[in-house]
Amino acid sequence: MPRFFFHYRTDDDFIIDPLGTELPDLEAAQEQAAEVGKVMLAKAVEAGESPQASRCIEIVDEEGVEVLYIVFWASASKPGTVQAEELLKPPTLH
Structure with a gap:
């Protein structure tokens, strides 16, 4: 079975x-x-970070080749209204 690595990236962290x-x-x-x-x-929002901040997960295979790059974020109809619980609904991939 293949092994995949999930690297998490933000504007400030990798x-x-x-x-x-x-x-x-x-x-x-x-x-x-x-x-x-x-x-x-959800953890970022609970920590007071903006839900609209840039975040992604880079999926890398066993050879170190990036096979998929997933960008994700949350947006609110009104600024400041996103709750962490709302973020645990089924995901939408972009």
Whole structure:
């Protein structure tokens, strides 16, 4: 089973996934990245960070090749109204 690594990037940080996760295919890795993105976004909002800030997950294969780059963010109908719970709804990938 292939191993995928999920590196998290913001404008200020780059967090490397040193262990990776064994998953059956890239589609499963994409679903995993969406779940990780939701959790990271919820934590960022809980910490008082802007939900509109640039964030992404870079999915890298075992050879170190980037196979997918997922950008995610949340937007609110009114500034300052996004709650962390709202961010845990099913993801939309862009």
